Amino acid sequence: MINLKEYEAWFVTGSQHLYGEETLKQVADDSQKIVKALSESPNIPVKIVFKNVLTTPEEIYKLCLEANAAPNCVGLITWMHTFSPSKMWIAGLKILQKPFVHFHTQFNREIPWGNIDMDFMNLNQSAHGGREFGFICTRMKLNRKVVVGYWQDQDAQEELATWMRAACAWHDTQGAKIARFGDNMREVAVTEGDKVEAQFRLGYSVNGYGVGELVDFVSKVTDSAIDKQIALYLETYHISKAVSESENLQHELREAAKIELGMRAFLEAGNFKGFTTTFEDLYGLEQLPGLAVQRLMADGYGFGAEGDWKTAALVRAMKVMSAGLKGGTSFMEDYTYHLDPKKMKVLGAHMLEVCASISDGQPSLEVHPLSIGGKADPARLVFNVRTGKALNATLIDLGNRFRMIVNKVEVVPPDAPLPKLPVARVVWVPEPNLKVAAAAWILAGGAHHTGFSQSVTAEHLEDFADMANIEYLLIDNDTKIREFKKELRFNEVYYSMR
Numbered sequence: 001m002i003n004l005k006e007y008e009a010w011f012v013t014g015s016q017h018l019y020g021e022e023t024l025k026q027v028a029d030d031s032q033k034i035v036k037a038l039s040e041s042p043n044i045p046v047k048i049v050f051k052n053v054l055t056t057p058e059e060i061y062k063l064c065l066e067a068n069a070a071p072n073c074v075g076l077i078t079w080m081h082t083f084s085p086s087k088m089w090i091a092g093l094k095i096l097q098k099p100f101v102h103f104h105t106q107f108n109r110e111i112p113w114g115n116i117d118m119d120f121m122n123l124n125q126s127a128h129g130g131r132e133f134g135f136i137c138t139r140m141k142l143n144r145k146v147v148v149g150y151w152q153d154q155d156a157q158e159e160l161a162t163w164m165r166a167a168c169a170w171h172d173t174q175g176a177k178i179a180r181f182g183d184n185m186r187e188v189a190v191t192e193g194d195k196v197e198a199q200f201r202l203g204y205s206v207n208g209y210g211v212g213e214l215v216d217f218v219s220k221v222t223d224s225a226i227d228k229q230i231a232l233y234l235e236t237y238h239i240s241k242a243v244s245e246s247e248n249l250q251h252e253l254r255e256a257a258k259i260e261l262g263m264r265a266f267l268e269a270g271n272f273k274g275f276t277t278t279f280e281d282l283y284g285l286e287q288l289p290g291l292a293v294q295r296l297m298a299d300g301y302g303f304g305a306e307g308d309w310k311t312a313a314l315v316r317a318m319k320v321m322s323a324g325l326k327g328g329t330s331f332m333e334d335y336t337y338h339l340d341p342k343k344m345k346v347l348g349a350h351m352l353e354v355c356a357s358i359s360d361g362q363p364s365l366e367v368h369p370l371s372i373g374g375k376a377d378p379a380r381l382v383f384n385v386r387t388g389k390a391l392n393a394t395l396i397d398l399g400n401r402f403r404m405i406v407n408k409v410e411v412v413p414p415d416a417p418l419p420k421l422p423v424a425r426v427v428w429v430p431e432p433n434l435k436v437a438a439a440a441w442i443l444a445g446g447a448h449h450t451g452f453s454q455s456v457t458a459e460h461l462e463d464f465a466d467m468a469n470i471e472y473l474l475i476d477n478d479t480k481i482r483e484f485k486k487e488l489r490f491n492e493v494y495y496s497m498r
Contacts, residue, residue, distance in 0.1 A: 001299045001300035001301075002172075002300045002319060002320055002323040004045040004046050004164075004165070004168050004210065004320075004324060004440065004487045005045070005047060006072060007046040007047065007049070007072055007164075007168050007171065008046060008047045008048075008049045008053050008070070008072045009046050009048055009049070009071075009073070009074055009075055009077055009079045009167065010049050010063075010067060010070075010073055010075075010076050010077065011031065011038070011048055011049065011050050011051060011076075012036045012051050012054060012063065012076050012079070012100075013027060013028070013053045013054065013076065013079050013081050014053075014054055014060075014078065014079070014081070014082075014084030014088075014089070014129065014133060015027050015049075015053050015054070015055050015080075015081055015082045015083075015084055015129075015460075016023070016055050016082065016083065016084055016085060016088075016197050017055050017324045018054075018083075019061070019082060019122055019123070020304045023122065023123055024055065024081070024136040024205075026123060026145070027053050027081045027082060027123070028052070028053050029108040030039070030081060030428070031050060031053065031079070031081065031096055032050050034079075034107070035048050035106075035150045036048040036069065037048075037152060037261075038151070038157065038160070039058050039101070040096055041157050043119060043157040043160075044157060044159050044160065044161055044162045044164065045161055045164055045165055045168070045184040045324060046074065046122040046164050047115065047237040048077070049073075049483070051063060052059070052477075053081075053252040054084070054088075055084075055493070056088065057087075057088040057089075057090075057091055059090070060089055060091070060092035061091045061092045061095070061296050063092065064092035064093070064095055064096040065095065067096065067097075067098050068095070068096065068097045068098060071278070073098060074099075074164065074167040074168050074170070074479075075098045075099040075100055075101065075163075075167040075170075076096070076098060076099075076101070076165075076381070077172075077177075077389065078100050078101070078102050078103065078131070078133065079102075079103045079104050079105060079126070079145070079375035080125075080126055080130045080432065081106075081107065081121070081122065081123075081125070081129070081134060082124075082125045082126075082129055083122075083125045083129040083228065083374070084129050084132065084133060084196050084234070084478075085132065086132045086133050086135060086136035087136070088099070089136055090136065090140070092169075092262060093136070093137070093140055093142060094140070094198055095133075097135045098167075098171075099143075099163075099166075099167050099170060099467040100144050100468075101145045101146075101147060101160065101163045101167075102130065102133065102137065102144055102145070102147070103147050103151070103156075103160065104126065104134075104146060104147065104148045104149075105126060105147075105148075105149060105151045105156065105282070106124055106126035106127070106131040106150075106152060106496075107124060107126075108124055108484050109150050109152070110469060111323060112186050114183065114295070114408070115216045115476040117172055117269055119452065119468040120236045121426075123163035123189065124201040126201065128497070129257060129291060129301050131413075133291065134146070135278075136484070137334075139151050140319050142468065143469055144466070145163045145463055145466065147159040147160055147163070155464060159459075161419075162457065162459050163394060164334075165320070165321040165322075165323075165460055165462050166321060166460050166463035166464040167467065168319070168320050168323075168465075169317040169320040169321045169460075169464055170203075170317075170464060170467040170468065172273070172316070172317070172320045173202060173203045173204050173313065173316075173317055173357055174203035174205035175203060175205075175271045176203065176205070176270060176273040176274070176313065176316065176492060177204065177264070177270065177273060177274075178204055178205070178206045178207075178272065178273070178274040178275065178276070178302070178309050178312050178313055178316075179207065179209055179267065179270060179272045179274070179275040179276070180206060180208040180209065180275070180276045180307055181209055181211055181214050181276065181278070181281070182210075182276075182277065182280065182281030182307065182310075183209055183278065183281060183307055183347075184206075184251065184306065185210060185306035185307055186280060188306060190396060190445075190447040190448065190449075191304070191306055191307055191310070191447065193309070193310055193396075193397035194350065194397055194399075197397070197402075198309075198310070198397075200315075200401060200467065201469070201470070202313070202314050202402070202468055202470075204273075204274075206309040206313075207451075208216070209266075211281055211282065211283050211284055211285065212264070212283065212284055214266055214284075214285075214395045215262075215283075215285060216261030216268040216348035217262040217263070217265045217269075217282075218258055218259055218263070218285070219262070220265075221258045221261045221265075222337070224256055225232070225261055226254050226257045226261070228415030228459060228477075229260065229261060230253065230254065230257055233253070233257070233365055235425050237362060237363050237364065237365040238362050238363070238364045238365065238379065239364075239365050240364055240367075241366070242363065243365065243366060243367050243379075244365070246282070246367075248388075249325075249358065249367040249377070252286075252287065252367045252376055252377050252378070252379055253367060254374070255286045255448060256287065256291040256292065256379035257291075257376065258292060259285060259286075259287070259289050259291075259292045260292035260296070263275075263292050263296065263390050264292075264296065265288060267301065272301075273300075273301065273302060273316050273465065274301055274302030274303060274304070274309075274312035274313055274315065274316040274379065275296075275301065275302075275311050276303070276304045276305065276306070276308055277293065277303075277304070277305065277306075277307075277353075278307050278310055279306070279351065279370075279372060279375075280305045280306075282375055283376070286375060286376045286442060287370075287375050287376040287377065287378040287379075288351065288352060288355075288370060288375055288378050289353075289378075290351070290352030290353060290378040290379060290380040291351075291352075291365070291378070291380055291381060292352060292380040293331075293352065293353040293358055294352070294354065294355055294380065294381050294424070294464055295356070295411060295413060297315070297319075297353070297357070297370075298356050298357050299354050300316070300319045300320075301316065301319075302314070302316025302317070302319065302322075302353075302450060303315055303353060304332045304447065305331065305350060305351070305353055306449075308447070308449045309458035310388065310395045310396070310397065310451040311331060311390060311394070311447070311450065311451060312331075312397045313395075314393060314394070315329065315330070315331050315451045316374070317451075317464060318393070318451045318453050318456045318460075318461075321455075321456050321460045321461075322453060322455035322456045322460075323366045325455040325456075326454075326455060327357075327358070327386070327388075327390075327453065327454030327455030328355060328356075328357025328358035328359075328453070328454060328455065329357060329358070329451065329453040329454075329455060329456060330354050330355035330358050330452050330453075331347050331350065331353055331354065331355065331357065331449065331450075331451065331454065332354065332392060332426070332450045332452035332484060333348060333349065333350045333448055333449055333450065334348055334379075334392075335345050335347050335348060335350070335425075335448070336447060337434065338415070338427075339361055339434075342363075344429070344433065344434035344435065345412065345427050345428065345429050345432060345434065346409075346427065346429075347414075347425060347426075347427055348392075348425065348426045348427070348428060348436065348452065349421075349423050349424065349425040349426070350423070350424075350449070351370060351372065351423065352370070352380040352423060352424075354381075354423070354425075354426075356381050356387065358385045358452070358454060359381070359383040359384075359385065359386075359424070360383065360384050360386040360387075361384075362383075362387055363381035363383040363424070364381065364382045364383065365379065365380075365381055366379070366380060366381075366382050366422055367379045368380070369423040371454060372484050377387070378384070380422070380423060380424070381424060382422050382423060382424060383424050384413075384414065384424075384425065384426070385408075385411055385424075385426035385427075385454075386411065387411045387412055387413060387455065388410070388454060389408070389410060389411075389454065390401035390408075390409050390410070390411050390428060390451070390452060390453060390454040391406055391407060391408050391409060391453055391457070391461075392406070392407050392409060392430075392450040392451070392452050392454065393405065393406045393407075393450055393451045393452075393453075393456075393461055394446045394447040394449065394451070395423065395447075395470075396445050396446065396447055398445065400495060400496070401470065401471055401495050402468075402469065402470040402471070403444065403445070403470065403471040403472075403473065404461060404464075404465045404470055404472050404473070405441060405444050405445075405446040405473045405475070406472070406473070406474050406475065406476075407430050407431065407440075407446075407474075407475040407476075408430070408431040408458060408460050408475070408476045408477070409428040409429060409430045409431060409437075410428060410429045411426055411427065411428045411454070412427050412428065412429055412455060413427065414427050415427075422446070430475070431475065431476045431477045431479070432476070432477045432478075432479055435481070436481060437475050437479070439481055440475045440479055440481060440484045441475060443481075443484065444473050444484075444488060449463055458474055458476070462464055462474070469497065471491055473488075473491075
């Protein structure tokens, strides 16, 4: 569903006519060699497109207009090979609507100590030109990422790739549609928010649809389509013995397949990229969509439970960022704590809706009572999550701004089996520890719903927040509550003055 190779990043080189045509030809040749190397690098997720060297305000303005209109261009990689007087960039940068990264590199890795002369100095002025370009960007108060390093080095390429993935997610977010089946969970605050402001600031639209509209699609699913879907389940998952031997549970599994097919048809017909459900509004559905949500998330859809449209959009953005990377991304919730002072931990789960992309091995397809919602027993995938580095991220609406909060975590094995907990679940230790992480999260107003990922990094999300021009807070091993509270206060002053 998500293919980042459909996207382009335009490589834009700045120079001027002062150096003569021979120098400009060399600048273009050098730029094309860098583009070729980036394009062939396994680190780079999108197509890199060379654009002619820009030497006048008119050329820069025209290119920025073209970038705005190009449907597959996610942003610009800007490089000042020589000195590019930055007043030339003002008009173009004023109208540029795509994000850009300043690649502060140079064509040569080393100074040719024995041969360096003024011709070499005039040609290789990235150290000089990059500062001029940086000044005008700062003077114009433009958010951008600055990557410093040699263009052939893996670390520089990986930083560029991180920005590209965030740019792809930002591009995907513009015009994205999120469907809400039912409304928000009653009386809950943090999952509410200003949908108009979100569309204005973040680019996606959120609209509600009666569950009856979904039921119309579900009711049109044929028995033969359900048979094929059940066959797919049998090929993909371990089917629990209880389901295999119970005619009643097989009925519930068929109903889950019917809901998935109907929901998938609804989302495809409306070209949606994310959706929400709520167990308080299931009119016409026999069971809460569990298996359907898990499988749709695995295909790249964003999801938020109980009407949480902000998390649905965030999970979709994280799915785009992580496309092709190892690990997975899912909707998640901090459910309960293990408060042993020797190693405090969090058990993350939800009623049903955790994506199998984070599963450690083959999930088990099971049917169990839900104990909430008053509906039939729903089907769901049950599994533990792979151990290793991960993060949780949330997006909240503070009234005058949106705030993204990210906490780095380490997934660990459960201390013991969980035979009576028939849901997907994950245990993690937050950085720097549970006491500090939970306090900081709560002080920042973080939601109980998150996007959880073992492939997206904090840097991806910070780049995305910069593109969206929203507040970003990181909770990691360097977090101290006293300093974190200061950051919250400073940010409050800053955003109140904007």
